[in-house]
Amino acid sequence: MLYRETGQFKTDYAADQQLFPIRQDRIAIAVLIAVAFVAVPIAALTPGLRAVIDFNYWFNGVLIPFLIFSLAALGLNILTGYAGLLSLGTAAFMAVGAFAAYNFELRVPGIPMLLSFVLAGCVAAVVGIVFGLPSLRIRGFYLAVATLAAQFFVVWALTKFAWFSNYSTSGVITAQKIVVFGLAVDTPVKRYLLVLAIVSVMALAAKNLVRSAVGRAWMAVRDMDVAAEVVGIPIMKTKLLAFAISSFYCGVAGALYAFAYLGTVEPAGFELELSFRILFMVIIGGAGSILGSFLGAAFIVLLPIFLDLSANGVEHSFGLALPSGLVSNLTLIIFGALIVFFLAVEPLGLARLWQIGKEKLRLWPFPH
Amino acid sequence: MQFFFEVLIGGLLAGVMYSLVALGFVLIFKASGVFNFAQGAMVFFAALTTVGFASMGVPFWLAVALALAVMVALAFATERVVLRPLVNQPQITLFMATIGLSFFIEGIAQLAWGANVRALDLGIADEPIEWLMDRTGMNVSKFDLVASGIAAGLVAVLAVFFNKTRTGRALRAVADDHQAALSVGISLQKIWVIVWMTAGFVALVTGLLWGARNGVQFALTFLALKALPVLILGGLDSVAGAIVAGLIFGASEKLAEVYLGPYVGGGIESWFPYVLALGFLLVRPEGLFGERRIDRV
Amino acid sequence: MTALLEVDDVSLAFGGVVALQGVSFDVREHEVRAIIGPNGAGKSSMLNVINGVYHPQRGTVAFKGRKRRRVDPHDAAAQGIARTFQNIALFRGMSVLDNLMTGRNLKMKRGVFAQALYVGAARREELEHREKVEAIIDFLEIQHVRKTPVGRLPYGLQKRVELGRALAAEPELLLLDEPMAGMNVEEKQDMSRFILDVNDQMGTTVVLIEHDMGVVMDLSDRVVVLDYGRKIADGTPDEVRRDQRVIDAYLGVTH
Numbered sequence: 018m019l020y021r022e023t024g025q026f027k028t029d030y031a032a033d034q035q036l037f038p039i040r041q042d043r044i045a046i047a048v049l050i051a052v053a054f055v056a057v058p059i060a061a062l063t064p065g066l067r068a069v070i071d072f073n074y075w076f077n078g079v080l081i082p083f084l085i086f087s088l089a090a091l092g093l094n095i096l097t098g099y100a101g102l103l104s105l106g107t108a109a110f111m112a113v114g115a116f117a118a119y120n121f122e123l124r125v126p127g128i129p130m131l132l133s134f135v136l137a138g139c140v141a142a143v144v145g146i147v148f149g150l151p152s153l154r155i156r157g158f159y160l161a162v163a164t165l166a167a168q169f170f171v172v173w174a175l176t177k178f179a180w181f182s183n184y185s186t187s188g189v190i191t192a193q194k195i196v197v198f199g200l201a202v203d204t205p206v207k208r209y210l211l212v213l214a215i216v217s218v219m220a221l222a223a224k225n226l227v228r229s230a231v232g233r234a235w236m237a238v239r240d241m242d243v244a245a246e247v248v249g250i251p252i253m254k255t256k257l258l259a260f261a262i263s264s265f266y267c268g269v270a271g272a273l274y275a276f277a278y279l280g281t282v283e284p285a286g287f288e289l290e291l292s293f294r295i296l297f298m299v300i301i302g303g304a305g306s307i308l309g310s311f312l313g314a315a316f317i318v319l320l321p322i323f324l325d326l327s328a329n330g331v332e333h334s335f336g337l338a339l340p341s342g343l344v345s346n347l348t349l350i351i352f353g354a355l356i357v358f359f360l361a362v363e364p365l366g367l368a369r370l371w372q373i374g375k376e377k378l379r380l381w382p383f384p385h
Numbered sequence: 386m387q388f389f390f391e392v393l394i395g396g397l398l399a400g401v402m403y404s405l406v407a408l409g410f411v412l413i414f415k416a417s418g419v420f421n422f423a424q425g426a427m428v429f430f431a432a433l434t435t436v437g438f439a440s441m442g443v444p445f446w447l448a449v450a451l452a453l454a455v456m457v458a459l460a461f462a463t464e465r466v467v468l469r470p471l472v473n474q475p476q477i478t479l480f481m482a483t484i485g486l487s488f489f490i491e492g493i494a495q496l497a498w499g500a501n502v503r504a505l506d507l508g509i510a511d512e513p514i515e516w517l518m519d520r521t522g523m524n525v526s527k528f529d530l531v532a533s534g535i536a537a538g539l540v541a542v543l544a545v546f547f548n549k550t551r552t553g554r555a556l557r558a559v560a561d562d563h564q565a566a567l568s569v570g571i572s573l574q575k576i577w578v579i580v581w582m583t584a585g586f587v588a589l590v591t592g593l594l595w596g597a598r599n600g601v602q603f604a605l606t607f608l609a610l611k612a613l614p615v616l617i618l619g620g621l622d623s624v625a626g627a628i629v630a631g632l633i634f635g636a637s638e639k640l641a642e643v644y645l646g647p648y649v650g651g652g653i654e655s656w657f658p659y660v661l662a663l664g665f666l667l668v669r670p671e672g673l674f675g676e677r678r679i680d681r682v
Numbered sequence: 683m684t685a686l687l688e689v690d691d692v693s694l695a696f697g698g699v700v701a702l703q704g705v706s707f708d709v710r711e712h713e714v715r716a717i718i719g720p721n722g723a724g725k726s727s728m729l730n731v732i733n734g735v736y737h738p739q740r741g742t743v744a745f746k747g748r749k750r751r752r753v754d755p756h757d758a759a760a761q762g763i764a765r766t767f768q769n770i771a772l773f774r775g776m777s778v779l780d781n782l783m784t785g786r787n788l789k790m791k792r793g794v795f796a797q798a799l800y801v802g803a804a805r806r807e808e809l810e811h812r813e814k815v816e817a818i819i820d821f822l823e824i825q826h827v828r829k830t831p832v833g834r835l836p837y838g839l840q841k842r843v844e845l846g847r848a849l850a851a852e853p854e855l856l857l858l859d860e861p862m863a864g865m866n867v868e869e870k871q872d873m874s875r876f877i878l879d880v881n882d883q884m885g886t887t888v889v890l891i892e893h894d895m896g897v898v899m900d901l902s903d904r905v906v907v908l909d910y911g912r913k914i915a916d917g918t919p920d921e922v923r924r925d926q927r928v929i930d931a932y933l934g935v936t937h
Contacts, residue, residue, distance in 0.1 A: 030812045031805075103477055155666050158420055158480050162613060162666065166659035173655050222798040229797035229808060230783075230790040237773045237784050244771035247733060248847065249759030249788040258794065289610075293484065300481060305775065342500055349492030356485025360478055361470035 020378045036224065053213060061206045076205035077278075083318045084209075084216045085273045090298040090310035091223050092266030097296070098304035099227055100259035101239025102152055106164035107267055107295045109171035112287035113141040114268025115192075115275035116181050122193045123183060130197055134215070134272045141268025142261040144171070149260030153253050156242075168289055175284040182283075189283040192276040208277045215273065219266060224307050226262070235259055236305070297352055301359055303368025312367040321348050392643050393636055398529040400635020402594065405536040406608050407615045407627035408543065409587040414621045415547065416556040416580035417468065418563075419479035423487035425609035427585060430494040431456055432592030432601045436505055437498040449589070456585030459490075464577045472573065473563050491606055500603065505596040532594045539590060543583070544624045556580060560622065614658035617665055619673055626674030634658065686711045686855060686887050687732065690749075692741030694727055694911075701727040702738065703911045709855070714881050714888045716898045716919075719908035720931055725891045726768055728908065729857045732889070733758040733765055745855070760788055764853035766844045768860045768891075774833035778824060778843050779815065781832055785850025786811045815850055822846050822876060838869045845876065849884075856880065858890040862897055870894065874901055899923070907931070 020041050027033045037043045057080075061072040093107045118137035121128055148167035152160050175181050175188055182188040195202040195211065202211050226232050234255045237245035246252055275282045294317060302313020324344045332339055363369055406428070413421040421427075434455050438448035467482055547553040558566040559576050567573055595605060615634050619626025638654065687709040694702040702724045709715045717725045730736040732743055734753035742749045745761055764785070773781050790811060796804035819825055822842050827835060832843055841861060848856055861877070862870045874897060880886050892898050898905060898919060905922045907915035909931040915922045922928055 030809050030816070034808065034812070103481075151663060151667060155670065157475070157477050159617070159666050159670065161480070162617060162659065163663050165610070165613070166656060166663050169656035169659055225800035226794070226798050229800065229804065230787055230792070231794055231797055233776065233780055233784045234787060236776050236780070237787075240773035240775050241771050243735070243755075244767070244773065245784070246755040247735065247759060247765060247771070248784055249756055249851065250784065251756060262794075293488075296481070296484070340499075342495065346492045346496040349488045350496070353485045353487070353489025353492060356488070357467050357482050360474075360482045360485070361467075364478065 020375070020381065022379070034228075050217075054210070058206050058210060073205050076209045079318065079322065080209055081205075081212055081278050083314055084212045085270050085278055086295065086298060086318060087311045087314040088216050088219060088273065089267050089270035089295050090302065090314045091220060091307065092263045092270060093295050094299050094302075094304060094306070094310045095223065095227075095235070095266065096259050096263035098299055098306065098309070099232060099239065100235040100256065100263075102149075102156075102256065102259060103158065103161045104164040104263070105161050105289065105292050105296065106148065106167035106171070108287040108289065108291035109168040110141045110145055110264040110267035111271030111274060111291070112171055112175055112284060113144050113264075114138060114271030115282055115287070116175055116190065116284075117141065117268065118272035118276065119190050119192060120181065120183075130195055130276075134269055134276075137272045138265040138268040141271070142265040145260040145264025145267075146257050149257055149264075152256045152260070165289075168292055172284045172287060187283060187285070189281060190275070191281045192279075195276055202277075212273055212277050215269070219269065220307060220311075223266070227307065231255075231258065297356060299366075300356055301366055303366030304364070306365065306368035308371065309366050309368030312371065316367065317352075320351065321345075324348060324351075392639050395526070395529065396636035396639030397632055398526075398533045398635070399639060400632035401533040401536045402591075402598075402631075403612070403615050403635050404540060404628045404631025405587070405591050405594070406612045407619065407631050408540060408624065409584050409591060410609075410612055410616055411622065411624055411627045412543070412584045412587065413580055414616075415560045415624075417479070417577060418476060418560050419483060420476075420616075420621065421486075421584065422480060422483040422609050423490055424584065424588060424612070425606040426487040426490040426494070427456070427459070427588040428592040428595065428608055429601070429603065429605040430459075430490050430592075431585065431589040432505065432596040432605065433494050433498045433503065435589070435593065436503040436596070436601050440503070449593070453586065453589055456589055457582050460578055460581035460585050463581055464574060468577050469574065487606065487609070491603070495603075502600045502602040503596075505593065505601050528598070532598070535590065535594065539587065540624065540628055543587075547624060552576075552579065611658075614662035617662040620671055623674035629673065684711055685709065685744075686746065687889070688744040688749075689728070689732070690742050690744065692728075692731055692738045692743065694724075694731060694736060694738045700911050701736075702731070702908075704741070705908065705911070705913050706741075707906045707913060707916055709887060709889055710904075711887055712881070712885055713903040714877070714890070714901050716902035716905045717889065717891050717908060718893070718895075718898055718905060718922075719914075722910075723908040724911040725908055726859055727911075729765060729859055729889070729891065733763045733857060759851065762851075762854035763857065764848035764851045764855070765857035766841070766848050766859055766861060768863065770837075770840050770844055772832045772840055772844055772847070775831065777829050777831055778835070778846075779812075779819070779828045781843055782815045782818060782846050782850045783811060785847040786815060788851065818846050818849050821849075821879070823872075838865055841865070841873070842876075845873075849880065849886075852884075853886060856886050856888045858888065858892075860891050860893065862892060862894055870897060877901060895923075 020039075022039055025038075025040055027038065032038065037046055060066050060070075061076070066072075089107060089111055092110070093104060096102050096104050114137045117140040118133045121133040121136050122130070125133075144167075148163065151163040155163060179185070179188070182190045195208070197211060200207075202208055227235070234245070234250045237248065237250055238252060238255050238259075242252055245255075271287070279286075298313030298317050299310065300313070301316055302311065303309025321344065324347055328339055328344050331337060359366055406424075409424045409428070410421060413419060413424070431452050435448045435452040438451050439445055443451070463486065467486055471479055471482055547556065555566070555571045555576055556579070558569070558571055559573060563573060566576075591608075592601070592605065595608070599605075615630045616627065618633065619628070619630030638658075642654075685708040689708070690706050692702055692705045694700075705724075705728065717728060719725055727736060731738050732745075734755045734757065737752045740751075742751050743753065744750070745758075745763065748761075773784065776784075790807055792804040792807050796802070800808075819828055822845065824839065824842055824846065827839060832840060835843065841863075845858070845861065848858075858877070862873050865873065877888060877890070878901060881888050890901070892901075902919055904917060905915070905919050906913060907922055907925070907928050909927075914927045914931060915925045917925075
């Protein structure tokens with residue numbers, strides 16, 4: 018009886034086009050925002066709770082990477098999920114963002130950090146457009162090859178041309194300390210809030226884009242580009258715009274990855290494996306869904322942690338010594354199996370399962 | 386001049402190895418229209434299984450036979466669990482499914498046999514061929530020659546199989562259109578099992594040869610990535626293309642390494658084949674030997 | 683009455699296969715022109731040439747007086763030509779509403795940044811076009827499925843949605859490729875009513891390919907008959923029906 022729309026009538030199109038047309042959804046989102054922005058930081062600063070829960074671990078090891086990967090998954094989802102252009106070069110665009118932000122901070126004295134991030138995203142967008150040009154002639158699986166070229170080339174270039182890493186050995190860079198509006202963002206709580214704010218704003222922008230003309234143009238090109246052309250959609254502009262915006266998101270994610278998460282990065286940390294990881298987030302979470310990007314990121318970030326804890330638990334309860342590498346191999350196996358499972362059974366991923374769940378909830382307690 | 390020939394021959398022989406890798410992909414692409422990203426993982430798994438059994442004391446020929454049996458079982462399982470549920474999905478979806486499959490196989494392989502690098506000894510030494518060395522002073526490895534011979538033989542057998550037999554024709558029909566093949570009574574399931582078994586066999590041979598050369602290690606899984614430019618150059622659905630393109634890539638890689646290497650510095654081989662392949666895609670997307678596609682609106 | 687569209691000596695071949703040979707005809711403003719002919723006569727190819735999906739080797743197409751041989755589909759749309767396809771070219775992953783909204787794409791001017799913010803002018807534009815599209819949804823009586831993903835609709839409704847997407851562009855020339863294919867009698871009556879209303883009320887010129895002779899006779903003002911890529915007759919439905927060459931073509935008399 019909780020999730021009924023009775024009494025909620027929409028009397029104009031504006032009401033129908035809201036982000037959250039159902040009142041219960043609006044309440045749920047308000048609660049989520051309150052918890053994320055207010056309750057969690059307050060809890061992290063409460064001495065009583067800090068003694069019991071290792072907040073640093075949760076921020077540094079779970080929440081911050083989850084948010085950053087969600088942002089990268091959002092970027093890839095725009096390109097692959099909405100515009101239908103398969104990309105295996107996500108990590109390369111993240112690398113561009115990370116190194117660009119580092120260089121802006123290094124070489125432009127007094128530049129506001131947020132501006133560095135935005136500019137880093139823009140640089141990534143330009144690189145994205147360059148490597149997206151082949152998409153005008155090639156499609157499908159062959160386009161993935163072009164993005165592979167981007168992936169390998171970018172990592173090579175960042176290592177080879179020492180200028181990018183300020184002449185350090187093997188291209189390692191240490192991101193500068195974050196200072197926003199004069200405040201040092203140096204504790205896990207503050208970094209969490211910064212990342213949360215940036216990701217929230219960008220997610221909202223993405224949601225607006227995909228429900229506007231540009232989003233429809235992307236989906237039209239994905240579904241049938243000949244028909245899209247006939248309807249008057251400019252194919253070239255649409256595809257390049259997808260590359261640009263997607264790479265912008267991945268670039269900002271990369272900058273946050275270096276500045277707010279790892280602190281120290283090198284080109285070798287942005288290899289093909291990372292691109293695959295983010296692709297898995299999109300497939301499992303749901304291609305063509307904003308929510309799906311978050312669900313997929315959460316899943317991929319949490320699963321190894323969960324397996325680790327389980328393995329430890331098993332070792333302690335039964336006194337066994339599990340073979341080393343068990344968890345990492347199990348992770349590979351489970352990821353691989355889930356990819357095949359979702360592609361075969363529910364290609365729209367966790368997001369679709371969530372939607373089905375909501376539809377069932379609307380009828381609850383009735384079965385249909 | 387003689388040095389040039391030495392490098393060239395070495396390159397061509399290495400190229401035959403590339404052709405062998407590419408062949409596994411062509412087989413599956415010809416029959417199911419899917420680029421099997423998991424081929425590299427299959428090569429790794431096959432080699433690792435052989436070495437694993439051998440290190441348990443099993444005689445070598447039996448280890449190979451057991452590994453082959455495992456690959457056959459894998460083929461059946463793949464058809465049942467991956468291909469059947471995804472019949473008639475777009476190429477892209479199948480490609481992503483094979484990415485998932487490759488992770489799965491890698492995980493299983495390492496879980497079963499551990500992640501250490503293993504040596505593989507096939508009994509053929511990696512030494513220069515004596516009479517050639519004495520006559521012309523050229524250094525051509527015995528191993529390379531034998532490996533190329535095996536690979537060439539395999540390729541010839543497969544080429545005949547595809548073009549001259551009934552099953553080969555059925556395979557080509559399935560590659561073209563699943564639904565149409567079904568409607569003329571071709572059993573997709575049987576065909577796919579045959580194809581993946583053959584690919585598994587090719588993976589085993591490839592794994593043994595490459596493993597003997599470089600050791601059986603995780604890096605073998607990335608063969609998929611090395612083969613991609615070769616396939617694009619040769620055409621994804623052409624056995625002849627895989628052969629020719631493999632030779633070209635092998636030769637030019639060796640030659641570039643020796644003659645251009647000092648100028649350009651290391652590492653460009655990580656991306657150069659891809660950019661080359663990309664160029665090809667823009668100009669002649671079906672590769673040197675592939676079939677042109679014309680779509681009707 | 684002026685000619686809205688003039689097809690002049692168009693020839694089209696794919697490799698060795700000749701699709702059209704020296705076809706010429708005109709389409710007057712506000713009329714309903716049918717293109718008929720046995721299978722393989724080149725009818726769909728003709729439509730594809732008109733809106734630029736295929737480029738003829740010879741001949742020109744003049745729309746609103748502008749004569750061109752090669753036209754981009756995108757340009758054709760911008761000039762006011764909209765069409766439907768024989769095998770339904772809808773965007774299966776999107777809802778009916780979204781499919782129709784893509785038809786308005788050319789009329790939506792706000793840039794990417796404005797759309798990302800979704801306030802002010804961008805939001806107003808979305809709502810404005812939503813209203814126009816809803817009018818078409820009412821006209822085609824598909825209100826009950828407006829949020830349904832198009833891939834899940836039955837064939838007849840999909841054809842209607844495709845017509846809706848073409849209408850959403852407010853075209854001057856509407857090209858319909860077998861709009862009644864696969865429909866039962868009731869559905870054909872509905873579709874005929876829609877086409878006539880579009881022609882009457884909105885003044886849209888219609889060129890349609892159709893196999894059902896009854897529909898052709900009832901709806902069209904003039905008819906072009908193609909056979910093996912050549913035009914064999916051109917006139918009112920009555921004239922064409924009595925033309926011996928047309929009868930021969932349909933009955934399969936060798937020539």
